[in-house]
Amino acid sequence: MTAEDFVDVPLHQIAHARTGDKGNRINVAVFCYDPAVYPYLAEQLTEAKVLACYGHRAPSAVTRYLVPNLAACNFVIDDVLAGGVNNSLCLDRHGKGLSYLLLAMTIRLPRQCVAGR
């Protein structure tokens, strides 16, 4: 396939996500609506890209767990809540809304994967 056969789509269009928090750490689990695009997520949503996505919060580490049985990637993001639920000065101390920062990323997909949506 050539470059023209691919298209950049917002992750929000092809996946849903949920944040959970523990202390100063969150996990963001990302799920494909269509399991057929899961390999593209697994290929492109790397730990480095997710670390960069939250870079302004200066997280100390991102660990990715692939969960193919649920067509999901689970990202554990350390030290991203400026202290955590107990003493963060952030408006959203739990990071409940931070899954939507990840969903604002874009993914490059073959055109035919997107056409049917």
Next chain:
Amino acid sequence: MPKESLLIGCGAGFAGDRLDAALPVVRELIAQGKPACLIFETLAERTLALAQLRRRQDVEGGYLTTLAELLAPVLADCVAHRIPIIGNFGAANPAAAARRILQLATTLDCGPIKVMAVTGDDLLGRMRADELLAMPFSPPTQIARSSLVSANVYLGAQGIAQALAAGADVVVTGRVADPALALGPLVHHFGWRWDDWDRLAAGVLAGHLLECGAQVTGGYFADPGVKDVPNLAAVGYPIAEIAADGALVIGKPSGTGGMVSERTVKEQILYEIHDPSAYLTPDVTLDLSGVTVEQVGPDRVRVTGAAGKPRPATLKGTVCFDGGWLGEGEISYAGPNCRARGLLAIDILRERLSALALAVERHFDLIGVASVFNDADGRWLDQCPAREIDDVRVRLAVSGAERRDVERALQEVEALYTAGPAGGGGVRTHVTPLMNSTSVFVPREAFAPQIETLEA
């Protein structure tokens, strides 16, 4: 060993949850007529420390403040239909909560009732404060003895199972692992062994899916036009049906809003999970890497494939200590050029707070432009593209050891009414205590649950 499956309903997923959620759940449990129980999870990391502070003020306080409101709609029906209630609403004072429930049962004319309090989670009931403070913390933390507020270990399901075996109508706990609220009744009902890791794992998975209430039935999920959920105003709280072999179906009461779909269940399976192959609980290590979901009916999803590995050798405890004060102050700007006026207000506040040299940490947001994603240094705000916007709210958050410094900083937000940019309105300020926490790990042998019985 009974063959019949057990229904477990959930009536609350956190301390601030809907007070009327349990009633439709109990009606459904009664209508189905199978063995059933009802759980309430109301104890987040911070909730217990705040409860401990209340107990210091009042020896009969320290449990969930809304306990009576939460239980009043369902207690009599549950007792009459032999549906045990299990809740961690005992918080920092399970025995006092048990007394309050007994009193409520008398008021409601519930008839004979047995309320059992499971305790033993309080580390400070088992060791001296100086012994505790000498232990290694994770992350490493220095805590002054005078600032120590609470220290509780996450107990497992054994105390709950024992209380149910002794005939409890209501089991009140303090800190237990959230999924233990469901695992306890399952072990009691089916007689699972405490080393039957796969069964225990299935029970923990059931508890994990139930313990946040509506988060598995369409709450924390709706995204209009993308992930629509019907009638969240009357969302039904979950009911799990678990068979003797651990087979699990998640459902909800008929006639309620929300939905149970493969998507809602998948999101909750990984909620607050780190390594999916090793979710540590006091009773078993849960491996989710073979778990799959399947819609088996309207609002019914079967979850299979939970695997168990031996439980950890230690129990985790949370140690909470005084973290000083948090203050938040806000002011709004709207209409033409409001973004620039909001940014000017932030610049003024920065300059004033620097000149005052208060001992406070500070954080600025411009709500409407950058707040939820923002950082303390405003890196996110600085890179947000200039867009047409007609309503912003400046937010200053400060923390410090001394309340007066925090209040002094917030006073600068109020002064923006007259000394700040044009059209600033709607100032609100408030100050609350901050609670810090850290973790400690203790040998499980030292923490057998204790059970206290009250009857009427």
